[in-house]
Amino acid sequence: MAEYQRSNEEDQWIDRAAQGDDDAFAQIVDSYQVPVYNLCYRMLGNREEAEDAAQETFLRAYRYLKRYDPKRKFATWLLSIASHYCIDRLRRRRLQLVSLDDLLPKREGAASTAGTEANYLQIEHAEEIRSMLNGVGEKDRAAVILRYWYDFSYEEIAESLSLSLSAVKSRLHRTRREMADRWSIQNKAFVNGGRQDEASAV
């Protein structure tokens, strides 16, 4: 899981972007698009929404760049904007009475990557993780993602999600417990299903 360190060059981009240089900001977008996009994808569960959320995250960062405190890690600040935006979006989505089809994860990339067994397994694998994440609350999901994909410390998660340190610890504990239980149930169901298939085949 990648760690995003600020370089001197990046400091210059940030300074120039804060003074209104759009090209400098484009450089920031270029270097952070993958982590921001991945966070949005893991939070929202589909590519279209992830693209839109990532774009909106950068637009918000552009608007609020003057408020950015250089003492903070830029990646933490940016990913915290993305987390908040995705949490809001998930809440709005929950409030809207959308059809179940819209909520179900889509199998993007299946057409382009279908064919090889390895790719199929990878997609299945991603679907399993996505369904695990979809089962937990918005903030808990963000906490798990930041912890396990972005190596955020508890303090950084607390800062990013506007939570207290103890709240982060208890949320993470509860969520991991919940996910572990569901994972174990899902695996048992999968094993039992496999045995039944074998029995019926015999």
Next chain:
Amino acid sequence: MKHPQFEALLFEMDQLGREELIALKAHLRECEHCNAVVTSWSDLEGKMSSAPQLEPATGFTERFRERLVVYKQRKQDRLTLAVILAILISLIIVSVFFGAELLTFLPSAVSFLLKSINGLVRLGGLATLLGDFALVLIEGITQSLSAGLLLAISVAASGLALIWLFSVKNSGFKLYEGSK
């Protein structure tokens, strides 16, 4: 340590001290429930860490630039609208509070403006007429008189003008001092 205390440590194994870790491992050998939770979480964590990083579709930055242009345009439009609204609101407030005064003041103000313009036009016409007359006079004088005589008249006129200026100045001072 008791079962609930071990449960609290299940997901913190990488942060535990040596003694705590030994105690937890001993507990996991005895407790089937905790062992199942840890095994399940390790499996899930392994899958999560091996999940591939996704790339956004090509041209992400260009699409952002386009979005930024739209955002700036909208911001500009909103600003323009806000200015127009502010002007309209100010006009409404002025007409509500000072409407009656404006109705009485406006005709006299317009009439004053028209009269001023008329006066300026007339003054302009008079100035042109006087200028033309002076030009004709100077032209006539210069043509009828010799150069020497013309010089003598100019010097005399300048001298008279200077005397007049001095006298005006002195009388002006006297008047000023007298008024004090």
